[in-house]
Amino acid sequence: MSDIVxxxxxxxxxxxxxxxxxxxxKFVIEDEGAVxxxxxxxxASDEETxxxxxxxxxxxxxILGGELNPTAAFMxxxxxxxxDMGMAMKLGAVLA
Numbered sequence: 001m002s003d004i005v006x007x008x009x010x011x012x013x014x015x016x017x018x019x020x021x022x023x024x025x026k027f028v029i030e031d032e033g034a035v036x037x038x039x040x041x042x043x044a045s046d047e048e049t050x051x052x053x054x055x056x057x058x059x060x061x062x063i064l065g066g067e068l069n070p071t072a073a074f075m076x077x078x079x080x081x082x083x084d085m086g087m088a089m090k091l092g093a094v095l096a
Contacts, residue, residue, distance in 0.1 A: 004057055005033040005044045011064050012042045015094060023084070024049035025091045030056045037091065051083035051091070063095060070095055 008027065012035060024038035026049040036045040053070075055063070059078045062068035070092040073079035081088045 002029075002032045004029055004060075005035060008035045008060065008064065009042050009044055012037060015064075016042065021091070021094070023087045023090065024051075025087055026052045027060060028052060028054040029060045030054065032057055049083070051081060051085070051087040053079055053081050053088060053091075055079045 008029065012027075016037070020039045020041070021037050022039065024036065026037075026046070027035045028046075029035070033044060034046040036043055036047055036049055038049070055073065055078060059068065059073055063070050063073055063079070068078075070079060070088075074081055074088075
């Protein structure tokens with residue numbers, strides 16, 4: 001597992017603040033790996049989810065750091081979304 005994925009798991013776990021996520025989402029960080037968020041928490045995994053969001057490392061780090069709004073990243077083509085758009089919006093609210 002890459003250091004980026006390990007850091008992403010820790011950062012997303014902190015952002016959830018102990019709350020569970022109703023549904024499932026996956027972040028694919030290009031050339032690094034994938035992180036799944038669901039009712040069981042956050043973990044490095046590439047399993048099937050309700051929605052998959054894909055971005056490069058820089059975009060993902062900017063979203064996690066609060067420097068880039070997930071909706072703006074999607075609208076500018078820096079973040080691709082495949083699956084349940086409502087679930088993506090729900091996750092975006094957690095990250096904001």
